[in-house]
Amino acid sequence: MRRIQWSSENEVFIAQIDAEHRDLFQLAEGFERAVTQHAPPLAIREHLSAFAAHVAEHFSHEEWLMQSVEYPSYGWHKQQHETVRRRLKLLGPLIESGDSEATSLFLEFLANWLNDHTSVTDRMMAAYVRNYERAHATNAFERWGAPARPLPSPANVHATVAETLETGPFPKTIRFCRICNRETTHEIKARGLVCQKCVERSVSADLDRD
Numbered sequence: 001m002r003r004i005q006w007s008s009e010n011e012v013f014i015a016q017i018d019a020e021h022r023d024l025f026q027l028a029e030g031f032e033r034a035v036t037q038h039a040p041p042l043a044i045r046e047h048l049s050a051f052a053a054h055v056a057e058h059f060s061h062e063e064w065l066m067q068s069v070e071y072p073s074y075g076w077h078k079q080q081h082e083t084v085r086r087r088l089k090l091l092g093p094l095i096e097s098g099d100s101e102a103t104s105l106f107l108e109f110l111a112n113w114l115n116d117h118t119s120v121t122d123r124m125m126a127a128y129v130r131n132y133e134r135a136h137a138t139n140a141f142e143r144w145g146a147p148a149r150p151l152p153s154p155a156n157v158h159a160t161v162a163e164t165l166e167t168g169p170f171p172k173t174i175r176f177c178r179i180c181n182r183e184t185t186h187e188i189k190a191r192g193l194v195c196q197k198c199v200e201r202s203v204s205a206d207l208d209r210d
């Protein structure tokens, strides 16, 4: 069985998304560790619900980001997120009740999904977002605050768009950069999870690949 572990292959070169992915992998790893080390049921439940909460937050960020640039493969990408949401809904209660078969089914699914989704689907999304941002001289934090653009097909509309528009997709204030852990400047505090230096590092790592 594949182990859940973040590697540079999972990097998508958008600092904010990469920071969230590292958190996602870390929470999934914590859940896996709790299961394999036969932690008490309460600890396993806590790990799973921390993971599920981050999944919900992170997916809504990515979905907002895709909508804000009218990403053509939004529907396909969101379907992959829905698969995880459905599995969590279906298997979550069984895992919480101590069903070991459901737990190993979910872990196996998760290890493959996390790796395949971030290294292929999220990379494709990130490449499109970066190209859009270069071509339009904009960035996510400038678009945040502007209403998300309508999607080409109503079937693709995300159910929580209204909430997303109301609150904006990212927390308004944060004290420490999620990547380098340094205290952030006032400007960054108001703009996102990652400090400007880490954003720049991520952009130049991407440019080096061109």
Ligand SMILES: [Fe+2]
Binding pocket: 062, 077, 081, 117, 121, 122
């Ligand atoms: Fe995604």
